[in-house]
Amino acid sequence: MSTIQQNLQDVRNRIASAARDCARAPEEITLLAVSKTKPVAAIAEAIAAGQRAFGENYVQEGVDKIQHFAASPQAAWLEWHFIGPLQSNKSRLVAEHFAWCHTLDRLRIAQRLSDQRPAEMAPLNVLIQINISDEQSKSGIVLDELPALAEAIAALPNLRLRGLMAIPAPEDDYPRQLAVFGRMNDAFLALRQRYPQVDTLSMGMTDDMAAAIAAGSTLVRIGTAIFGARDYSPA
Ligand SMILES: *Cc1c(COP(=O)(O)O)cnc(C)c1O
Numbered sequence: 001m002s003t004i005q006q007n008l009q010d011v012r013n014r015i016a017s018a019a020r021d022c023a024r025a026p027e028e029i030t031l032l033a034v035s036k037t038k039p040v041a042a043i044a045e046a047i048a049a050g051q052r053a054f055g056e057n058y059v060q061e062g063v064d065k066i067q068h069f070a071a072s073p074q075a076a077w078l079e080w081h082f083i084g085p086l087q088s089n090k091s092r093l094v095a096e097h098f099a100w101c102h103t104l105d106r107l108r109i110a111q112r113l114s115d116q117r118p119a120e121m122a123p124l125n126v127l128i129q130i131n132i133s134d135e136q137s138k139s140g141i142v143l144d145e146l147p148a149l150a151e152a153i154a155a156l157p158n159l160r161l162r163g164l165m166a167i168p169a170p171e172d173d174y175p176r177q178l179a180v181f182g183r184m185n186d187a188f189l190a191l192r193q194r195y196p197q198v199d200t201l202s203m204g205m206t207d208d209m210a211a212a213i214a215a216g217s218t219l220v221r222i223g224t225a226i227f228g229a230r231d232y233s234p235a
Pocket of ligand 1: 034036057083084167205206207221222223224225
């Protein structure tokens with residue numbers, strides 16, 4: 001078994017065991033493999049091991065990978081999620097290539113994505129990013145802003161509002177991880193009351209996936225535990 005195949009198996013086991021610990025069904029939790037900075041060969045290994053959904057942070061890198069795999073037999077089955085910060089000048093590439101965008105935090109970009117989504121594609125699935133704990137971060141809205149932004153996004157024809165996403169400030173303490181994720185789950189449940197199509201709560205990464213699952217995550221975004229540490233040094 002390759003390392004990536006083995007890592008994927010381990011991560012699936014960790015998800016299943018975290019789910020069982022809080023009496024949830026493991027199938028309620030989607031595993032998004034975060035492949036940013038990793039070569040297509042690593043993604044191909046993950047695909048061969050049955051992984052379907054991939055997350056990319058950099059628009060052009062993500063589009064290159066989507067195009068690379070467009071000719072593969074699994075192309076129609078793969079699902080590409082944009083999970084990085086999105087600037088308006090890159091919105092067209094996201095609208096034309098990805099199935100999901102997790103990082104919506106501005107109406108102006110939402111409008112562009114809806115306008116730029118090709119008519120022959122299904123609506124772009126979007127999550128609103130919440131700045132839940134990281135005051136330093138410029139990404140995400142505060143919860144007070146959620147009702148108005150959700151209402152505006154839900155009205156856009158070529159987007160489908162599916163839920164919320166957060167990247168909490170790094171925190172080692174499990175009870176504190178749980179408290180932050182719990183606030184996200186409260187907001188998610190309230191949103192779902194209002195918009196029945198809302199079904200996705202994107203939270204949990206390599207170091208905090210167990211707490212995220214205990215607090216109600218439906219999608220964990222895992223990079224390091226699958227593909228190993230990332231190398232950001234220039235090639
Ligand atoms: C890089 C990244 C991840 C994956 O983080 P790991 O700690 O490597 O699992 C998840 N979500 C987002 C938004 C990221 O940028």
